[in-house]
Amino acid sequence: MDRRELADFLRSRRERISPADVGLPAGPRRRTPGLRREEVAQLAYISTEYYTRLEQGRAPCPSREVLSGLARALRLSDPERAHLHHLAGAPPAPPAGPSREVRQSILDLLHRLPQAAATVLTASFEVIAWNDLAAALMEDFSATPRRDRNLVRRVFLGPHRDGHRLFGVSDADRFATQSAQRLRATVARYPDDPELAELVRDLLAGSARFRELWESHDVSAEPTLVKTFRHPQVGPITVNCDVLDITDRDQRVIIYTAEPGSPSEQALRLLSVIGTQRMAVG
Incomplete structure (x- = not known):
């Protein structure tokens, strides 16, 4: 001291x-x-x-x-x-679990990206912030129970709406593998977090594929650079995926953008207009 x-x-x-x-x-x-x-x-x-x-x-x-x-x-x-x-000679204790508090500057950033869909994920893959275009591309997270906003839970256990896993993304199987590997590393960082422990118990009990991945003890995961969403109103949307790490909060900002001039960019522009409302069927 x-x-x-x-x-x-x-x-x-x-x-x-x-x-x-x-x-x-x-x-x-x-x-x-x-x-x-x-x-x-x-x-x-x-x-x-x-x-x-x-x-x-x-x-x-x-x-x-x-x-x-x-x-x-x-x-x-x-x-x-x-x-x-x-x-004071008492270094701060590490947090018990992944932080769910998003800095205001990050929230402002999300809303300054009108032509990009952007979300913020915790280290346990819970969606804790999003902009309007992300809600239109994936789902209205504000109307989704917090439990169902965890993407690891969603990809392994559902719900699979419209018959598609995880918003109809083309790389659902790859994401499942990557998320299981990252989740094991997260559990090692937060061994005393009861929410994480419950999540892993549910996944082990409900998914044979997750049990297989968990028992492999792999913790490395290559990033996905491009993926396609099968949107129920505007069809397939292929996007680039960029990740910004917020190291002090152990969070990630995921930004989805389409190639300029592509049909996917036009589809994103349409989604930015219609938002989360369902398009009228004529």
Whole structure:
């Protein structure tokens, strides 16, 4: 524990926050910038005396619970939160399971791609964000139960709507193999996540093919660069698949684009107009 660096860091973070930032009145007699020590202590649910000793470099090592409260009270970013833990000699514990929180900048990116279908996947293959064109190409994920938004579950266990596996993609078998291999690596990273454990149990119980792949212990998977969706309204759409890794959240952004001037590009443009509504049959 680096008491002096911790004290200086806490003081610098406290002084940059205005009372209005945390819903407190400024008051006429405030002499120092930022929050008062007692205000930080109140927001972090610790005693003012203990927080004061932290800023003076005289306190014992704070617990992880105290550090979490301080990070919340001081509105620390993810890198700042990790720095706080390291200064206190208590490196942040790894997350129990794959993160489902998507950064606002990534959500903004999805909606700035009107001619591309884009989704965000967790490390366990759950679709946690999407843009309008992705919903039109695959399905309206907002109307889909969270359980059915997991693509590994979908490809092995269904539901297979319109008689097609996984939105009618041409590489469903290849995706099944790749996803099983990636899932094994994910389980190794999050061995204590109950949702992951339940997912694997369901897949082992419900799919002989998944059991075969799981028992092979393979963890490498080559990316798919091109695939074709069999869309029920506009027909086949062939798209390029590009993946952006969000390493700090262990997430991936999947971007589907069609070749310029191709029939598939025209089909995507049509989908961007009709959205998730079913086309009228004449």
